[in-house]
Amino acid sequence: MAAPRDIAALAVFRILIGALMCFGALRFMRNGWIERLYVEPQFHFKYWGFTWVHVPGEVGLYLLYCGIALAALCVAIGLLYRIAIIAFWCMFTYAELMDVTTYLNHYYFISVLTLIMCFLSPHRAWSVDAWRRPPLRTETLPAWQTYWVRFQVSLLYFYAGWAKFETDWLLHAQPLNIWLPPHSGLPLLGPFLEQPWVHFTFSWFAFLFDTLIIGFMLWRPARPWAFIVILVFHYFTHVFFNIGLFPFIMVFSVLIFFEAGWPRKVASRLRLPLPTRSAAVALAPAERWGAWRGGAAVAVVLFCAFQFLMPLRHWYYPGTVLWHEQGMRFSWRVMLREKSGSLEYRVVIGRQDGTRRTVIVSPHRYLTEEQYREMAGQPDLILQLAHHIRDDYLAQGFDTVEVYAESLVSLNGRAAHRMIDPSVDLSRTRLGLARAAWITAPPTEPPPLQRPLRLDRK
């Protein structure tokens, strides 16, 4: 773990991730997503335990994202790296915690990855810091720094793969059977995307790819071929799905599985003026493990154990996670379900004089279409909005408020089913980690398999 490894791979990793995140923040602002996702909504869903995270005003949001972009740029060029990466992590994670409906696995991945980078030293080469402060310069870093990043990347692929080990994905090719046909206009591959056998092939390939790819990346002879497969796989995810920066993040991340000196070899082949590692440094001694470093190692191991266990928590909840969603987030279940739903609340409001009245409350009253679409299939968010509705009516002066949800959800093309027990008063239901008895049992019928589109003229 303490053995010296060439710093080159981690330095390039730092540059690529920093540059990508800088681009991502600028893209976020340019696309108007600050307004759409944070300014327009009047209500924001909170993560459990993070209700203290508030959405700043429009100016504050732009300052936040400008700060993210600037910090990411500093990370990329290695200027005040330690401050920059900590600032980036704080601001980026804060931004991601502002509204649950914007949750994406790859943003969570960036949050975890940059948290790890706060404790690494990839700025000690090819950076402004190293240029300005010669004592900082080094050509090696201890191996654990690379291993830690590798572990996190491996975890994502592994769990993304095992999340596909379920019947809808493997036995019914859903949701790819729904998602791929609209892309049939693509050149060459397009016509095949209508065919169910292709959907099954892609489903099984994606399952095997995610599950096995890290093994091949760790096996030196297979590594170049595995990397080519990764490039092809993520290229297609980029083409088929509106998946943003995710393919780029993953391609940049798997570079860490190559030999630590790969950038120098590539530069040499390309005849770029990158210094080769000196022989003396190659023989640098391993770092000694003192008490402080021992404690840090334990912390790292605990962090890794937490990351390993976190995605497994859905086993605690009966039923399928695709339906009840308990344990869905932070578990690398990437692009796994096609879920659409409709929702409204029956709210019974009463006064102390005994008068009671029922009103129908549409989520649209509080949410944007974007938020509504995301939350309509996620029970904990339905509960959260129910609580907000309760508080809203109490603030209007009503003395008693009961909130019931009428929720219909279609999972992977099935007929819509009730997802919330309509007899449960959600205003009294607590949001927490306990098993949610107010979520109905998942549908038992298999999802339909849609055949290739074929029209017979009337």
Added chain:
Amino acid sequence: MTLILAACGGGGGGGGGGVAQPPDPDPAPDNDPPPETGDDARRVVLSDIGTAIIVPALEDFDMMATGLQAAAAAVEAAPGDVPTADAAKAAWNTAMTSWQRAEVLQVGPAGRSTNPDAVAGGQDLRDFIYSWPFTLDTCAIEAAAANGDAVDGTTPINITGLGAIEHLLFTDAPDPACASQPDAAARAAHLSRLADRVALLATSLLERWDPAADNYLEQWSTAGLESSVIYSRPQDALDALSIALFYVEKQTKDRKVALPTGLPVTDLNCADPIACPEFLESRLSRRTGQNLIVNFEAFRDLFTGVDGGMGVNDLLIGIDRQDLADQIIAEVDDVLALLAQIEGDTGFDAAVEAITDNDECVNAFSSSSGLPPCALLGVMKTALDTFRGPVVSALGLAVPSAAAGDND
């Protein structure tokens, strides 16, 4: 190969007159065209919808708008003449019926050109023709009439279009609270200017689609081919159609029915604490129910296709989802049946005004039976939940605001 063999067998009989030909084991196919698949199939549906539904709807509205223009000119020539005014009201009603069909067809030039609801190829023509639910500034309309203001492209949408015409036609005099109090002649003259503008816009919108003019129909029908620069895939055009169809949920159901019944909210700013007739779409002309019928008929037609053409349901049937195709049509038919019943009784406007019990309304909505406008909302919800959920999922269609972020 089969065709070649058949051709050889059929054409080689010149020298062999006495030889009996064996029966053709693979008779020539009948005249049915071969099935369309993939993106070609999607283009067939788009083409049929464009040719048999969208363009005819715009042609019809162009004709009705011209009729309204003539009727308004007659009012201008004889202000205060009741039969002439009644004829103009009838012309407006006819034009409105026609336009309500086009409301569900806001793809291409009719749609908005700017975010957040920008439409591919959008040129904002819809809002200039009919700006509802944007609230009319009725006093500004009276002021424009009093001043003899021109009506052109710079006229704000809240004092022009079919809504402004309805105001002038279906009110006898300005609201006493308005600063400007134009006389009947001035109001009639302004009515005529407004009708001229709508007629001009109707023709302009039709010309955008007309194959003999701007030919947006080709953009639509050939989506994904080189001839279509607006839609890079047929799915993009279908997505645009899907978002247009959401009009029936977001406007027809949630605004035209839910708001007046007072069901979805408790803090509406309206005089009646139970229902809110102020939110009826066409309260002056009392034709909100007819608007609802036309909206849903257009919605239904887009699914079934018309005149033997294909519709969205053919896409469902084409992927073996006849169940969904049957379900949504049955549910839309339930909506139309209940609407016909309401219109045959007191009419939707009067039915809303008759709501006096909120609990009864909630119960009717929940059970889809009872107090008619409230039950209607429940029946509409059933149909549109099917559209929003399983239908949109099955066809991989877009919903409004879909471009606001990444997936993963």
